[in-house]
Amino acid sequence: MNLCKLVSRRTLQSAQPCTLLRRAIQSSSTLNMPLKVGDSIPNVDLFEDTPAKKVNLAELAQGKKMIVFAVPGAFTPGCSKTHLPGYVAKATELKSKGVDEIVCISVNDPFVMSAWGKDMKAEGKIRMLADTAAQFTKAMELDQTIGPLGGIRSKRYSMVIENGKITSLQVEPDGTGLSCSLAEAIVL
Structure with missing residues (x-):
């Protein structure tokens, strides 16, 4: 880590070496470090169909092999033309390879996710879960701010989870x- 990038020239001239080191450590610890292969998935409630139907992904994943993919927004062009349709088309094939559940997550409300799933014919193939307040997305440390989509959204990624642990994680380099x-x- 380049200490000069973390503190200004004025600070470098006036601070003691121990103060500089402490500031560098504090600055580096605030950088987002997404979860990685081998980590357990966060214990956060998501919502399916309505705000009344909570789904805790950590609990759902126990004893299962799951594919989870996240998108920046329901009904957006890339998500609706490519990302979700690809998983819908391959759902039967992926499940034949031992996948118990396929889940799509987006920072949206559950009504939007449900309507999007119906529109994309995902019912019975993909579970459409809403991360209403971006709590799961933030816990994964895969959040990003996309102003034109309303603010905080998920980076685009896919992962395989086995018995609650991440075994494969692919995050799009630019997040979208x-x-x-x-x-x-x-x-897999």
Whole structure:
């Protein structure tokens, strides 16, 4: 880590070395470090269909092999033309390879996610879960701010979870692209 990037020139001239080191450590500890392979998924409630139907992904994943993918927004062009349709088309094939559940997460309300799932014919193939306050997304440390979409959204990613642990995680390099998180690229 380059200490000069963390503190201003004026601070460098006036501070004691121990103060500089402490500031560098504090600054580096606030950087987002997303969860990684081997980590347990966060114990956060998501919502399916209505605000009354809570789904805790950590509990749902116990004893199962799951694919979870996240999108920046329901009904958005890349998500509706490519990302979700790819998983819908490959759902039967992926489940034949031992996948128990396929879940799509977005920072939206549950009514929007339900309507999007129906519109995309995902029912019975993909569980559409709403991360209404971005709590799961923030716990994964895969949040991003996209002003035109209303603020905090999820980065685009896919992961495989086995018995509550992440075994594969692909995060799009720019957070929104369509490459490594697609159904065709999933690493089982």
